[in-house]
Amino acid sequence: MSAVPTSARAPRIIVRHEIILAAILVVALIGLGRLNDRFLTVDNLLNQGRLMTEVGLIALPMTFVIVTGGIDVSVGAMVGLCAIVLGYSWKNLGFPLPLAIVFSLGVGAAAGLANGLLITRVRVPPIITTIATLTLFRGLAEGISQAHSVRGYPEWFYFLGQGAVFGVPTQLLILLVAIVVFGVALDRTSFGRTLYAIGSNETAARFSALPVDRIKLAAYALSGLMSGLSAFVLVSRVTTTRSDMGMGYELDAIAAVVLGGTSIFGGSGTIWGTVIGLVMIQLLKNGLALTGVKGDATIVVIGVVLIASVLIASSLQRRRE
Amino acid sequence: MSAIALPRAAAARAPLWRRVSSQETLLAAAIIGLAVVVGLINPRFLAANNLADILLGNAYIAVAAIGMSMVIITGNIDISVGALIGVLATVSGSLAVAGAPIAVTWLAPLVLGVAVMGLQGVVVAYLGIPAIVVTLGMLSILRGGLISVTGGKWITDLPDAFHLYDIEIFGVIPMPVAIMAGATILAAAWMRWWPRGRAIYATGGNAEAARLCGVSPRRTLVLVFLLHGFFAGVAALLFATELRVIQSTTPSGLEFTVITASVVGGVSILGGVGTVVGSTLAAILIAEITSALVFINVSPFWTHAVQGALILATVIADIVRRRRRLAGDVR
Amino acid sequence: MRKYLLTTTAVTAFAFAMWATGASAAGKWDGGDDLPTNPLECGAGAPAPAAPMKYDGAQPTNPPNLAGKEITVVDVPKLIGIGYFNATSKGIADAAKELGNVKAKTDGPTEAKIDEQIKFIDNYITSGVNGILFAANDPVAIAPVLKKALSNGIHVIGYDANSTPDAREWFVNQSPFNGIAKAMMDAMAKEIGEDGAFGIVTSTFTTPNQARWIAEMQTYAAKCHPKMQWLETVEAQEDNVLSFNQATTLINKYGDKLKGLFGMTSVATPASAEAVTKAKLCGKVAVVGLATPNAMKPYVHADCVKSVVLWNPIDLGYAAMYVMRAVVDGKLKPGDASVEAGKLGKLNVINGSEILLGPPFIYDKGNIDKFDF
Amino acid sequence: MTAAGDNQAPLLEVRGIEKFFPGVRALSGVSFEARAGEAHALIGENGAGKSTLIKIMSGVYRPDAGSILIDGRETRLATPDDARRAGIATIYQELLLFPELSVAENIFLGHAPKAGFGRIDLRAMRERAEALLASLDIDDLAADATVGALSVGNRQRVEILRALSYDARILIMDEPTAALTEADVTRLFDIVRRLKARGVAIVYISHRLDETFAIADRVTVLRDGAFVGTRLTSETNAGELVQMMVGRRIDNMFPKTDATIGGPVLEARDLVRRPLTKSVSITVRAGEIVGLAGLVGSGRSELAQTLFGVRPAESGEIRLMGEAVTIRSPAEARARGVAYVPEDRGVQGVVRPMSVLHNLSLAALSSLAHAGFIDRAAEWRLAEHAVEQFGVKTRSLDEVAGRLSGGNQQKIVLGKWLANKPKLLILDEPTRGIDVGSKAEIHRLMDELARAGVAILMISSELPEVLGMSDRVLVMREGRLVAEFDRAAANSQSVGAAMMGDAGAAEKAA
Secondary structure: OOOOOOOOOOHHHHHHHHHHHHHHHHHHHHHHHHHHHOOHHHHHHHHHHHHHOOOOOOHHHHHHHOOOOOOOOOHHHHHHHHHHHHHHHHOOOOHHHHHHHHHHHHHHHHHHHHHHHHHHHHOOOOOHHHHHHHHHHHHHHHHOOOOOOOOOOOHHHHHHOEEEEEEHHHHHHHHHHHHHHHHHHHHEEHHHHHHHHHHHHHHHHHHOOHHHHHHHHHHHHHHHHHHHHHHHHHHHHHHEEOOOOOOHHHHHHHHHHHOOOOOOOOOOOOOOHHHHHHHHHHHHHHHHOOOOOHHHHHHHHHHHHHHHHHHHHHHHHHHHH | OOOOOOOOOOOOOOHHHHHHHHHHHHHHHHHHHHHHHHHHHHHHEEEEEEEHHHHHHHHHHHHHHHHHHHHHHOOOOOOOOHHOOOOOOOOHHHHHOOOOOOHHHHHHHHHHHHHHHHHHHHHHHHHOOOHHHHHHHHHHHHHHHHHHHHHHEEEEOOOHHHHHHHHHEEEEEEEHHHHHHHHHHHHHHHHOOOHHHHHHHHHHHHHHHHHHHHEEEHHHHHHHHHHHHHHHHHHEEEEHHOOOOEOOOOOOHHHHHHHHHHHHHHOOOOOOOOHHHHHHHHHHHHHHHHHHHHHOOOOOOHHHHHHHHHHHHHHHEEEEEEOOOOOOHHO | OOHHHHHHHHHHHHHHHHHHHHHHHHHHOOOOOOOOOOOOOOOOOOOOOOOOOOOOOOOOOOOOOOOOOOEEEEOOOOOOHHHHHHHHHHHHHHHHHHHOOOOOOOOOOOOOHHHHHHHHHHHHHHHOOOOOEEEEOOOOOOOHHHHHHHHHOEEEEEOOOOHHHHOOOOEEEEHHHHHHHHHHHHHHHHHHHOOOOOEEOOOOOOOOOHHHHHHHHHHHHHHOOOOOOOEEEEEEEOOHHHHHHHHHHHHHHHHHHEEEEEOOOOHHHHHHHHHHOOOOOOOOOOOEEOOOOOOHHHHHHHHOOOOOOOOOHHHHHHHHHHHHHHHHOOOOOOOOOOOOOOOHHHHEEEOOOEOOOOOOEEEOOOOOOOOOO | OOOOOOOOOOOOEEEEEEEEOEEEEEEEEEEEEEOOOOOOEEOOOOOOOOOHHHHHHHHOOOOOOOEEEEOOOOOOOOOOOHHHHHHHHOOOOOOOOOOOOOOOHHHHHOOOOOOHHHEEEEHHHHHHHHHHHHHHHOOOOOOOOOOOOOOHHHHHHHHHHHHHHOOOEEEEOOOOOOOOHHHHHHHHHHHHHHHOOOOOEEEEEEEOHHHHHHHOOOOEEEEEEEEEEEHHHHHHOOOHHHHHHHOOOOOOOOOOOOOOOOOOEEEEEEEEEOEEEEEEEEEEEOOOOEEEEEEEOOOOOHHHHHHHOOOOOOOOEEEEOOEEEOOOHHHHHHHHHHEEEOOOHHHHHHHOOOOOOHHHHHHHHHHHHEOOEEEEHEEEEEEHHHHHOOOOOOOOOOOOOOHOOOHHHHHHHHHHOOOOOOOEEEOOOOOOOOOHHHHHHHHHHHHHHHHHEEEEEOOOHHHHHHHHHHEEEEEEEEOOEEEEEOOOOOHHHHHHHHHOOOHHHHHHHH
């Protein structure tokens, strides 16, 4: 009974990959910790958690999307759009702030749903769809905002982005909850299982009476919804709203997912892997910065780590097959 | 890149030209149509020099899109090209300022481009790492690396001879346009009539089959990346010699512009289909749209939204067309 | 097929809607941050000294007393790797060397992204520097992290791009927005006449400084150059080629009507000059803008560009560093009216907590070769 | 048809081939030969080593021991290229073609006729393609047609033409008929005879003994990677070969017992789903096995998929257990107790990268899940039960399904559906390309299910199977049911005739 696998494709390999990644992570942390005594402090780590939340919230549904063999590069633009909608509907349409928040989440979900519909109904390949909507959503954000940034939110609004509960950043708690929810959903539910089936063999999934299109729609809509949530957190953290928010988040999120061992071709991958990937990137950036490595050099290191880790993982995989 | 890897059938007994040209004709029509519409609203748009400027200012995107199309046809993708172009332009410019012979400054980006892309090609083909991952990593390596090295110092007072852009063939055709057209035609012909060119489609369509036909998918893939690097080098050259200043940073988002040109040009991300003529036309169309929006006084705040919508429309048009053609096959 | 038709119709409708709103964009523009504009008096003469305001900056919570001791200062500009901020960080380095008791370093995002910049500052707070110099990508967004720095006893001084005053101690103002606006408009008017028509190439409508400048230019023009024709403003990111293409588009769109181009960034100005040169319109279309000398030399020498407006960014960085040192040494306290800034001499405090570098500097054929950045 | 030239030296001969894979001994001391102008069948159950052997003969694998002789000379086949140069061409089960390219391009890919500067001479290429087509009297296939749009039969002929374009002297065919209609099979055999007449040696891998006898001069049997024996087809019989293959006697390939037929489970009236289902009315009763015969492209699978909701009906009425229902999606079909074991196992049936466990539970997820959460214990039990009920040979439930033999994969697909106790079971080519042993087991299973009262609709291109297993046989042609026979009246002539109808036209349309 204990042998029940945790994921679809060759379970042990995935687990193996995550363990290796985790090991690398731990080693890196210890190393960086030795180099700088301010790195491995509760404060710093919690603070990093605060800073990685926005991308993290996006990386979770991105994992779902990539597991189905798709991809969503429009998430960054959706963050921008949602942020603007939030601010605009509050400031210019006079929505009460809570309503504005809900509204922007709704818009996010709708945007994601639009992606999903184009992909499932019109059958435009995901990457093409989302590249096009990337421009579209960003454009809508600029158009709606007319380049005005919205500021001066009430104090309570900042609690999510800057506040803390028992010393833990509020948004980090949200991220943790989201991680558990998404992790369980992917690992334990029929929804998650269907995601894997779609990614491994869409046709067979269809012929197994699985609601392929609905599940894909859900995945992309979720991606939009979480972009909205991410936008909410971001606006609350930086106290202002701009149409260029979330630029480049898509690549950060994808990097985290891929680093976490999710196959870009779909059918395999876990939330836990994504989380490790996410933490790894964030803490590498932070740790390197603290040890005096400049931002530009850090980016280089991230790139190398990304390629190297995937190389190791795949060579391992090949050895086992 | 998804489970929809089932081969897309093409129309039975359709003459080859029809199969490969439909998206191209659609684009050509769009380009002319748009020109006419905008011309009616604002005749200045049709002024020869404006049309020329649209081509001139975006030739480098079209050239980069040639290589990108090849990569996509093999079923891969490259998101490092934008950063690479930035790096190559900087290298070329630095050499020019350092007083290297012009020939060298022009060849360097080509060679270096081929080298970098070749490396990525090898990793993708022989180590089996998905191209999107490799190039994503390379993207940040190049972006960060460039700044670490140059500190982002602008490259100024370039020697006049360096400026490819000022050369005009027969005193009429500006160099960039000539290069864009030439590269497109050569690449298209090569992919149409030369065995190795055809092999690209074979690899994208059915790698296993290609292998058993004595076409090595891996070698083809590496070759494609090498060529992609070459075209990236040419693009970088155009990019570098257009202005008197080289920013020596990586133009952000350029990779998406190039990929967009390819897919709008009718290159299927699922591999096996598409032509570089299409991608070049698409690059021109996109540039035309950008310029047109200014001419018809679309609020600058909305330009990106309109662009996105139009791009989406073209892509959907392409997909729908293919689907209808496919439906036509089923009796 | 139906879907496709739907999309296209939708798109066209959409496109025309946007077209309709086009007019609105050309109208009054307040810089996107809803702040008031206050145009300077027309004609020559330095701006009348503004009425002295009381100090409105913030103070770090019990900073360590490091007077005369060595301090480590980090400079986090909007982004690294562009000529302008290379110059400022050079100034900072120079000052640090002069002072001798400062370890200064510049680090920042490779793209002008506010949340990236926040992460950098955050990291340096953790790594425990004594002082932070910043040029904000967004005045409001950067405030929380700066406040965090202050609350950690770190001194915070802004330059080039301000934050909300309550998030930093002092801001070294290269030159007030309205000063730049006046200089630019007057220069343009001088070149193309009181009834000339001009276009503007800027980075993005959301970049605070550019937005403020444009807003101030608008009100100042309305006040002092009412007949000048404000044609259109186009976005071009911080991207060379894009700026060039946009400038060219403007030239082609308005033809002879267009008499002048403003470049609002050190990227847009040389690109616009290049566009004018390529169009063989030197002398017919004037280019006025903010730029760094090196990029402009060819055009200035070719008489294509008469005057380039810019403060000396090296001095700006230099001043910022000196202010930082002065604050740490307690030589500059709230309420003071001026501060000593090395070779720059005495710099005055304006509107409460800002230190004025001086009037904008005009480069021309005569002096441009004296500068190398 | 006699074995041509017994006396001359064999074109291709392999001696004492050994091949090891990590942990397994795939081939041990296998010898085999093919002479000019003969068709030599190579048979054996899945896992007997047939594929390994042909991969060795076509240069994909290298043997660990033993030798390969061509024209009596020892030759090393390191790569597929070497094999091709030696005149060996192989046609694999999954056809290796380029859907977006034309017939001519597919034939000549890799060795196209050149014009100046090494550019492909398109005209010459088309002409030579047409010449090849003509040489085999293929008049209904255009050289510039796009392969993606061709029927399976035609695609296979393109592959054969490609082989000929290399002047192959040895043609290896791996289960060429697995996916073919009767009509295509006859045409294929015709081509094979022509090739034999030209002195080409043909190595023919198949599961279908009737074919073996129809086309082969000699037959070699492998079992568990070992050579069992070679016989002249003229001197052996099915019984002997089966025994050689499975090492035991399978007395009855079609263990059909008389089931008590109950009330109608499925009643469909005037189902229409263009283009391939034109007003079909069909009834299947409890405990009844209805065989649905017809050519590929006659609309059999499409009908099945309409009943299953993959391609919902445009008009017409479906009644299940007497109640009128609409089936718009597979999910609805499943909810109504309809199960469909699809035609293309690899693409539509199993999810190859997934574990056996997850494959078996795939169609039952909704019943296994409480509030969306999968009851893993129940899932595990379900899988264990299915594995033993169908005798799936797998190391563990976590084994990746793609690693199992075709037969076992098919059992998994069956198990997946039986997991949620269907009332109507639609089987589309249930035993295509699987070995005799599994085949018999699946047939036995069908019979059990029928006796348990399940209504079964079985689509098959294999007449013996249709005749052997069905209580009733329906024949479909061009989207309509054109004939119905009860078990007694059905025989290969009557059914075959009904199927072909105007076969030529039907195939031309393909």
